[in-house]
Amino acid sequence: MTAHETAVTGLGLVTAAGVGVKATWSRLCQGHPTATRDPALHGLPVDFNCRVPETELANALGRGLRWRTDRFIQLALVAAREAVRDARLEPAQWSGERVGVIVGVGGSSYDTMPQVCAHLARATPEIISPTAVPRGIPNMAAGEIAVDLGARGPGMSVSTACASGATALGIAHHLLSAGMCDIALAGGSDSGCHPLTAAGFWRLGALSTRRHDPAGASRPFDTDRDGFVLAEGAAIMVLERAEHARARRVHPYGMLAGFSATTDAHHHTRPHPQGDGALRALRGALSDAGLPPTDIDHINAHASSTPLNDRVEAAALCEVFPEPPPVTATKSVLGHSLGAAGAIEAIISLMSLRHQTIHPTANLDTIEDGIALDIVTKAPRPQRMRAVLSASFGFGGHNAVLVLTAP
């Protein structure tokens, strides 16, 4: 049980659907996948991904940052600024020492590594950019947000691979509960669009190789799925204790009512075959929220579109929820943004609550035999909801589950 309720009062989002929460929510309701061929991946076995539109990002970011920050930092900055504006917070006036920044970053940032390695190979280290380290180390998303907005409280990155964004939100919730800060800018940011990332995940066997049909490649729960589609994005929420939000007279999007983090301790990349860690995280989050399974009105699944994850996840959901509520898979449209995914999906869960609507899962032509879930497809489904569960499962067996409730 948590000592204090955590309210979500601001949202910021950057995905392949565009900059801003509206752009992504709209695209999800259209069910129109964002995966396309990427010229930067030309010649690689997997040459498509979900990229944030370049001009929109540049316009939102402003000038003078790209020479010294990798993409995941740029995305995080844009999302953080939107969230803070959305929460009606004024950095010039807040008590900066009471503002924390907790950003989930799951993948390594490689933006300039090929050039650095080339200089090393030629024994010319003196012409390595001095930005090589600070532009890419994972804490810098939080560090740069802190500089940009004047956040002088606890700051950190959190890393649990594909669960990082969700874990970061949970950690922020506990920091608030513990009184270590009054406002937390929390979420995740990652760019999985670099050739190194694409080659690495391909070699691991994790990616869809549906080159003839990039838009159809991310197809969670579908019988033809063959792996995930890499993406980039950032999602930042403003979290504060409920009484703090009330004092500011802001109406929250919802409450972060429950959080659980568990580890499979089974295999470095494959999930536990009986979903042990997932089951404990699902039950743990419900218990933390003080809700029985029957009180959950919708599940935003991790649903990465890998053969193994979706099958194990579906079985785990059916075990915890005797009659599972409607499910959707956000990655079917946005792809897999690694460390950002869990936070993106938490924001989408809140939008679902706000609009009382579940966005459809794209590309679900034939649900795999044995997956006994009610998955929303084809069109957005109006649904009365008070509580949504959002699940994320990462390499290393790291699981993070959140329960979000209406305000």
Added chain:
Amino acid sequence: MAQEATLATLIRLLSEHFEIDTADLHPDSTFDELGLDSLAVTELLVVTEQETGARLSVADAPTGTSISLADIAWHIDQRRGNQAPAPTAGADG
């Protein structure tokens, strides 16, 4: 390379690489005035060396942020005057 051409190269690099408006770039603009710190000075020298082949990223490179673009251009020309013809510039990305 005459100093004007060197200055023109610096202005172009600052504009393209650092996204600074060319209207703000004058020969007597200092790094302080442009809001660029010592990391940026090092970066500019690295990028200029990659572009021109002039060996700038060495011990006697200027490091203070009160220096002007004209100072840097002069320094680059000195370096180029003191060394053998540069190899083909911009060979690596």
